[in-house]
Amino acid sequence: MNSTVVSYLSQSNEFQNIHAWLSKALGFDASSLMAFVIFAIVALIIVGVMATIGGAGTYAERKISADLQARVGPNRVGPFGLLQFLADGVKMILKEDIITTNADKFVFNLAPVMCLVGVFATLAVVPYSSGFILADLNVGIFYLVGMASLVGVGVFLGGYASNSKWSLLGGMRGASQIISYEIPATITIISIVLLAGGLSMKTLIGAQGGGMQDWFILHNPFAFIGFFVYFISALAETNRAPFDLPEAESELVSGYHTEYTGMKFGLFALAEYIEVFVVCGVAVALFLGGYNVPFDLGTGALFSKSLGLDSMLSQNIGQLLQLGAFFTKTLALYYVVIWVRWTLPRLRVDQLMTLCWKYLTPIAIFNLLGCAVWMYAFDGKSIFALIMAATAGGGAHH
Numbered sequence: 001m002n003s004t005v006v007s008y009l010s011q012s013n014e015f016q017n018i019h020a021w022l023s024k025a026l027g028f029d030a031s032s033l034m035a036f037v038i039f040a041i042v043a044l045i046i047v048g049v050m051a052t053i054g055g056a057g058t059y060a061e062r063k064i065s066a067d068l069q070a071r072v073g074p075n076r077v078g079p080f081g082l083l084q085f086l087a088d089g090v091k092m093i094l095k096e097d098i099i100t101t102n103a104d105k106f107v108f109n110l111a112p113v114m115c116l117v118g119v120f121a122t123l124a125v126v127p128y129s130s131g132f133i134l135a136d137l138n139v140g141i142f143y144l145v146g147m148a149s150l151v152g153v154g155v156f157l158g159g160y161a162s163n164s165k166w167s168l169l170g171g172m173r174g175a176s177q178i179i180s181y182e183i184p185a186t187i188t189i190i191s192i193v194l195l196a197g198g199l200s201m202k203t204l205i206g207a208q209g210g211g212m213q214d215w216f217i218l219h220n221p222f223a224f225i226g227f228f229v230y231f232i233s234a235l236a237e238t239n240r241a242p243f244d245l246p247e248a249e250s251e252l253v254s255g256y257h258t259e260y261t262g263m264k265f266g267l268f269a270l271a272e273y274i275e276v277f278v279v280c281g282v283a284v285a286l287f288l289g290g291y292n293v294p295f296d297l298g299t300g301a302l303f304s305k306s307l308g309l310d311s312m313l314s315q316n317i318g319q320l321l322q323l324g325a326f327f328t329k330t331l332a333l334y335y336v337v338i339w340v341r342w343t344l345p346r347l348r349v350d351q352l353m354t355l356c357w358k359y360l361t362p363i364a365i366f367n368l369l370g371c372a373v374w375m376y377a378f379d380g381k382s383i384f385a386l387i388m389a390a391t392a393g394g395g396a397h398h
Helices: 005-009 013-026 031-068 084-094 105-125 140-161 165-196 201-206 221-237 262-287 297-306 311-341 349-377 383-397
Strands: none
Touching: 005 031, 013 031, 031 084, 031 105, 031 262, 031 311, 084 262, 105 140, 105 262, 140 165, 140 201, 140 221, 140 262, 165 201, 165 221, 165 262, 165 349, 201 262, 221 262, 221 311, 221 349, 262 311
């Protein structure tokens, strides 16, 4: 059985008691019903939290850019302007929904929904902690890559259906850019899969440790370079500056969503900011140890037992620590994504494609081959493990 939030919660006495009572009351085994209800509740919680993070991302974008440019940023709506993203949401909901003349109405309405569905579908396999994951699929990382591809389709359809030259150019740019940069990103992911020996998100994280020396980014030189290849490709896939060609204001007005108003425009923006969180979370899972904490949770369980706490409570404390580790690393990368946007100028479209096909893709293939040779030559050991073994061997020799 796949590891899920349901399998984690089923270990508790409360779950067992409710299951026994419900099964007796209904006259049949209530396991499936309870699993459905838990999945539904957790999915709603995740969607709510991610929608909040997406909205708060717009606030963070403004505040961080203001700091970088020695400005104040939002400071009127709520304390420190914290409610600005809520005001924006209300404004978008209240704005008139306009569809341009001769637009393909069905596809025009479908495009922003497809972007949002593609992003939300990826949340099913994002590993927030060892017990808090909707589904740990055995092909989790490839499922995530496949679902994220729907965003590219939504961007293209939004531009195509708008009956606008600017939008069509933005949609074409978006499709070509996202499809192109998926290649170095996916090849880099395969190199990490090679190191971990599995496609499951938990397998990828379990092959790493909580300490920096156990992260895949420091496993070998090829994985270290691979992190930057993946991160640059992720920036391009999410249409973030300096790769925001699909919505280049100086050239295409507002690109593929020029003709969108109100909440449809808001769905495109929300999908982008949630997708940034997802790709940062994937980078954390692949390269930065994921939800692993820099100490043994088993030791924490023994400590909790000495204080008289039950095992489930100590496990829950461990889950909170893992959640904190995952969100801290992910939001730190989120900050870097915003920082990069307000630091580097936008690339030209030919420079964008040159970077992908002439540089990142060959480097990604080289890294994949390098990781394969490293695994064979050094029996899968990291640089740190090799150095420690050499040091220990040298000490024993003396």
